[in-house]
Amino acid sequence: MHLFFDDRQMQHLPQQYMVHGRIVDPFENPNRASNLIAALGPAGLAPAQVADAGLGPIAKIHQADYLDFLKVAYADFQALPKAGPEVLANVHSYRGASDGLTRGRCKPTGILGRAGWYMGDMSCAIMAGTWEAAYWSAQTAVTATDSLLATGKASFALCRPPGHHAYTDRASGFCYLNNAAIAAERLRSQFASVAIIDFDTHHGDGTQAIFYARPDVFYGSVHTDPSAYYPHFAGYADEFGSGAGAGFNLNLPLPQGADDAAYIRANASLAREVQRLGCQTLVLSAGWDAHKDDPLSKLNVTTAAFARIGDIWGSLNLPTVIIQEGGYSLQASAEAAPAFMRAFLAAAR
Numbered sequence: 001m002h003l004f005f006d007d008r009q010m011q012h013l014p015q016q017y018m019v020h021g022r023i024v025d026p027f028e029n030p031n032r033a034s035n036l037i038a039a040l041g042p043a044g045l046a047p048a049q050v051a052d053a054g055l056g057p058i059a060k061i062h063q064a065d066y067l068d069f070l071k072v073a074y075a076d077f078q079a080l081p082k083a084g085p086e087v088l089a090n091v092h093s094y095r096g097a098s099d100g101l102t103r104g105r106c107k108p109t110g111i112l113g114r115a116g117w118y119m120g121d122m123s124c125a126i127m128a129g130t131w132e133a134a135y136w137s138a139q140t141a142v143t144a145t146d147s148l149l150a151t152g153k154a155s156f157a158l159c160r161p162p163g164h165h166a167y168t169d170r171a172s173g174f175c176y177l178n179n180a181a182i183a184a185e186r187l188r189s190q191f192a193s194v195a196i197i198d199f200d201t202h203h204g205d206g207t208q209a210i211f212y213a214r215p216d217v218f219y220g221s222v223h224t225d226p227s228a229y230y231p232h233f234a235g236y237a238d239e240f241g242s243g244a245g246a247g248f249n250l251n252l253p254l255p256q257g258a259d260d261a262a263y264i265r266a267n268a269s270l271a272r273e274v275q276r277l278g279c280q281t282l283v284l285s286a287g288w289d290a291h292k293d294d295p296l297s298k299l300n301v302t303t304a305a306f307a308r309i310g311d312i313w314g315s316l317n318l319p320t321v322i323i324q325e326g327g328y329s330l331q332a333s334a335e336a337a338p339a340f341m342r343a344f345l346a347a348a349r
């Protein structure tokens with residue numbers, strides 16, 4: 001299996017992230033990528049080069065006005081009197097939770113209003129290198145997808161910054177461009193139906209919203225119950241999709257403290273749903289932050305569970321692109337990711 005990564009993804013290194021009312025150092029930092037590259041080599045993942053497919057694949061998911069904002073936000077913000085080191089909004093617009101595809105255009109022209117419109121929370125600061133890094137993170141997903149389409153072999157996109165909290169027109173939760181959505185849309189060129197399965201400990205609210213009204217992309221997620229956990233406003237068990245997409249969204253929230261058995265059982269349920277729906281190809285939004293040692297985790301999931309779910313997803317034997325999402329303990333990620341990959345590769349043979 002190839003591992004795709006581009007060094008330009010390292011250029012995003014924000015300094016600020018709001019936790020419980022305090023600004024702290026972001027957990028999402030470049031060390032996560034180098035840590036995973038080192039950990040996944042012995043599991044048989046060979047690094048391969050990322051190509052530049054341009055803005056086309058990104059623009060199929062994200063609105064043009066949002067992409068324009070991401071490109072210019074830092075420079076515009078720096079023109080403010082006494083500007084801080086990076087773009088953070090101090091006012092946010094109202095937005096519905098799940099079916100968030102249409103809210104019109106952003107009316108403010110000032111950078112503070114645009115930041116509040118296009119940034120959903122205080123965990124997606126924009127600095128000088130953010131656009132470049134997010135662009136190459138998305139290109140990593142595109143190259144990994146093209147590799148699967150060309151060879152039929154599963155591929156791993158080491159996307160960083162991650163993507164599953166990014167909406168068509170909104171950054172949030174460390175995410176700017178929705179890499180899994182971009183990969184799924186690209187797979188649609190050859191497959192009639194795609195499943196995106198998200199086992200990150202946070203619900204992928206951006207991915208859900210992007211495909212909520214579509215029957216051709218099934219979104220299934222196991223995650224921590226959002227009633228007292230990020231992303232708070234989406235990820236509930238009664239969100240099944242809307243319109244033509246009704247029945248093509250499945251959330252399996254787990255209570256805080258849930259163990260390996262519950263996490264594995266939920267993954268197995270999602271796998272059965274993928275089979276029942278007859279999905280032809282698979283995008284895995286792979287986060288390692290359900291691990292009990294992750295600083296953001298409220299679950300009691302161990303490394304052994306990641307090996308078990310690697311077996312579950314590999315056993316489906318579907319053409320698969322694995323997209324890196326969360327995972328913030330270097331130690332836990334360095335154990336969970338290779339455990340998953342070894343089991344996935346062994347089962348997929």
Ligand SMILES: [Zn+2]
Nearest residue numbers: 200202289326
């Ligand atoms: Zn996460």
